Amino acid sequence: MTRTTKPDDGGPTATPAASLRFDAVQKRYPGNARPTIESLSIEVPAGEICVLVGPSGCGKTTAMRMVNRLIEPTAGQILIDGRPNTERAPADLRREIGYVIQQTGLFPHRTIAQNVATVPKLLGWSTDRIAARTTELLELVGLDPEFADRYPAQLSGGQRQRVGVARALAVDPPLMLMDEPFGAIDPITRERLQNEFLRLQAQVRRTIVFVTHDIDEAIKMGDRIAVMRPGGRLAQYATPAELLLSPADEFVEQFVGADRALKRLALGRVRDLELEEPTRVRYGDPVAGVREALRRAEVPYPLVIDADGRPLAWLDDDDLHGERIADGIGSEVAVVDRDDILRDAFSDVLQHRVQYAAVTDHRGVVIGILSADAVARELAPPGPAPVQPAEAHHGTGA
Amino acid sequence: MSAPLAALGLFGDAIDVIFHAREGRAGGAQVGGLSDFGAMAWTHLKVVLASVGLASLIALPLGLVLGHLRRGGLLAVTVSNVGRAVPSLALIAVFIAFLGVGFGNVTLALALLAIPPILTNTYVGVTQVDRDVIDAAKGQGLTGAQIVREIELPLALPLIFGGLRTSVVNVIATATIAPVAGVVTLGDPIFSQAVYGDAGKLAAAIVVALMAIVAEVGLGAAQRAVTPRPLRGTPGITRRARFLPTLRKGAATS
Structure with a gap:
């Protein structure tokens, strides 16, 4: 109907x-x-x-x-x-x-x-x-x-x-x-x-x-x-x-x-939030390069994407060994649409092992990452500025 | 009397009286036969139609208005109870004092007998219409008269016809007392046993019973016919239609 x-x-x-x-x-x-x-x-x-x-x-x-x-x-x-x-x-x-x-x-x-x-x-x-x-x-x-x-x-x-x-x-x-x-x-x-x-x-x-x-x-x-x-x-x-x-x-x-x-x-909708940039990798990429890129990343997990930029899997530390990233490894990615309601998206994030969701546009291409933290920041009333650590991380991803 | 009718004894004799005139028991004039019973049946029918017609003219609008206003429920019930308590015979006697004998007297007395079922059923039929339906009708801009005509009346029709049916059957039975006010209905052979004899008395009773049965069955069919299609199921007050939701494609989901 x-x-x-x-x-x-x-x-x-x-x-x-x-x-x-x-x-x-x-x-x-x-x-x-x-x-x-x-x-x-x-x-x-x-x-x-x-x-x-x-x-x-x-x-x-x-x-x-x-x-x-x-x-x-x-x-x-x-x-x-x-x-x-x-x-x-x-x-x-x-x-x-x-x-x-x-x-x-x-x-x-x-x-x-x-x-x-x-x-x-x-x-x-x-x-x-x-x-x-x-x-x-x-x-x-x-x-x-x-x-x-x-x-x-x-x-x-x-x-x-x-x-x-x-x-x-x-x-x-x-x-x-x-x-x-x-x-x-x-x-x-x-x-x-x-x-x-x-x-x-x-x-x-x-x-x-x-x-x-x-x-x-x-x-x-x-x-x-x-x-x-x-x-x-x-x-x-x-x-x-x-x-x-x-x-x-x-x-x-x-x-x-x-x-x-x-x-x-x-x-709210996902698109209203400031999204984070993932470290995008492909199967077969050299592991050393990925590890290097992660040092500067906001999201501590590399995101495997396909040739069209669609999300495939999250990798964690255990996946990063050997010369190159092995085909088909990693854990399931929560995928949310940029037009999704925040509540539904947040629920998706919470239900996955890696508590970041890949945000996609209407074609399914990753345009950013939604984190539980970002949602929490959205909800918090404007408050005192958090203390900055001595060395600020300004990661821009890979 | 033909042989098969003779075998039925008094009953057969009664059937015979309906069709063949015979000499009155008191002597002299011929009684019975189709023309005699036909005339009485016609008078009987006229009395019934006039009194139920008069009763409807009074009870229908009154019931519709009271029901629409949802007021006067006590009145409708009281009228109904009083109507059932006062014997029509007594009414005719009282009316003789005011109206004299004749058709008018009988019609009025029987109309009073016919009013209660029509009034009560019309009132109940209208008040049992879903209040939400009335609220929606009002909220969409139907006037009071439009609500009565287009919503309350059609939905109350099955009950109204039920009341009409009860009234008609009651009046057919009770119109047999009309001869006390000088109106020669089928009650005449029953009262004038001296003239018609036992067979004539029984014959009149048979004709009255037949009329009542025909009215009952006929009005039952009419009641069904006026019931809005989706509300048919059991005659009367079913609010929801009895058919199952058709589970065709698309219909199962909302």
């Missing part, structure tokens, strides 16, 4: 994404002493994913549902592209705001195609236009067109959620609301859907309000994250990196977790 969408089908790009602003929004329910949302003010720039995250009862879903007026605020207002959302009738407003919920809420008596066509039909599109758009949307979310005539009950949870997303995107809404869209899906499928959704979002660039209670999902999906605490108070509104690097207070720190340094690994 991982069909890559053609880059040129671009999907909908006609309507520009909308900006969204919560302006001192408050929600009180009669009979409750404390407000569900005390006073929420956040601004979401057009084309970004804003994740509302927090423990149960923090008002995140309430906040989201006020955007399309499924819930009306007690005070304050919500502005879409600078205009209060109360300017329009709720039904009209909602037709222009995509809506995805955890249990998908697909209409069980309608086919997938009919479900996806719900809003276009409400807006009175022609049959031809609806049919074309439905096919396009199913492809966009990675569903075979043969699903069009099936019913929701015939689909798996993951497939249903794809249909939910397709339905929300049907009229290319400038704004989308997603309430724990991947919450009820098994972890493996969830991960895949998240990745696909991010790829889709890179294509369609909608403004999205995304509700979740899962901080990892928030960090992964969000351009900005609003951490809310019980009682509907905003604890911090920041980019994922800022949130992990400098939590505003103890609540946020606790919520993002003790492993927040590790979580930052999910944000």
Whole structure:
């Protein structure tokens, strides 16, 4: 089901994404002493994913549902592209705001195609236009067109959620609301859907309000994250990196977790790091020359490469004997792509005997070495400069 | 009476009355026969259609609205219980005081009998629609009326037809009391045993039973026909279709 969408089908790009602003929004329910949302003010720039995250009862879903007026605020207002959302009738407003919920809420008596066509039909599109758009949307979310005539009950949870997303995107809404869209899906499928959704979002660039209670999902999906605490108070509104690097207070720190340094690994890519240069050798090279080159190297192991520059093996001290390097010796190399997420790359590094990974470009050619040290340096906050040894090593490799 | 019917005793005699007119037990006029029973059956049917029609006109919209608002559940249940507790015979007697005898009186009394199953089933049928489905419909910009028409009604139809079926069968059986208000339904031979005799009484009962069975079977088929295709399985409330996910290529993975 991982069909890559053609880059040129671009999907909908006609309507520009909308900006969204919560302006001192408050929600009180009669009979409750404390407000569900005390006073929420956040601004979401057009084309970004804003994740509302927090423990149960923090008002995140309430906040989201006020955007399309499924819930009306007690005070304050919500502005879409600078205009209060109360300017329009709720039904009209909602037709222009995509809506995805955890249990998908697909209409069980309608086919997938009919479900996806719900809003276009409400807006009175022609049959031809609806049919074309439905096919396009199913492809966009990675569903075979043969699903069009099936019913929701015939689909798996993951497939249903794809249909939910397709339905929300049907009229290319400038704004989308997603309430724990991947919450009820098994972890493996969830991960895949998240990745696909991010790829889709890179294509369609909608403004999205995304509700979740899962901080990892928030960090992964969000351009900005609003951490809310019980009682509907905003604890911090920041980019994922800022949130992990400098939590505003103890609540946020606790919520993002003790492993927040590790979580930052999910944000970076291998290419963001300064890579080290390996000592590149070939099978059959003279051992003496390799030993000489290693004296000045950053990485204390020679890396055997093939004729095209692809990594083959690490050599260690025991391998360097005799005249020339014997064919086929050495230990397995962890290979990571320069576009890999740091967390995955780091995990690869840790799982190998030699704790350096060869970083390759898209052709598989070694462009540098990723070390556990480099990852650690990336995570450490800027601190005191380490004491330099008397004789500094400025190895440049072979 | 033909020989095979004679062998069936009173039952055979009853069948015979349906087809052949004979002299009334009280003497004089001819009773029985196809034209007599046909006329009574037609009146019976008219009473049933009128009362169930009237009941539907009241109970369907009321049930849809109450169900949509998810309010008045107590009302629906109370109406249903009261409706079952008050005998139709008593209602007819009461209505005689206000409406006099005749078709209107009987129709109203039987409509009151028919309302509870339709009302309750419509209400339950609408409220049992998945709340997430309603939330999604609302969130996409369907108006209240559109939600009722396009989502709640189609999904509640199987239960609504179930209620209708119960009502029709109840009313067919109970329309036999119509003669007390002067409407000559198939109840007449049952009440006027003195005229029709045991065979006539049994004959009317047989025709009423047949009508009830035909209505039951016919409406059962209709109920199945109005059930949205993916929800068919057991008649009524199945939320999820019974068919297994088709494990064709691509369908197994998400």
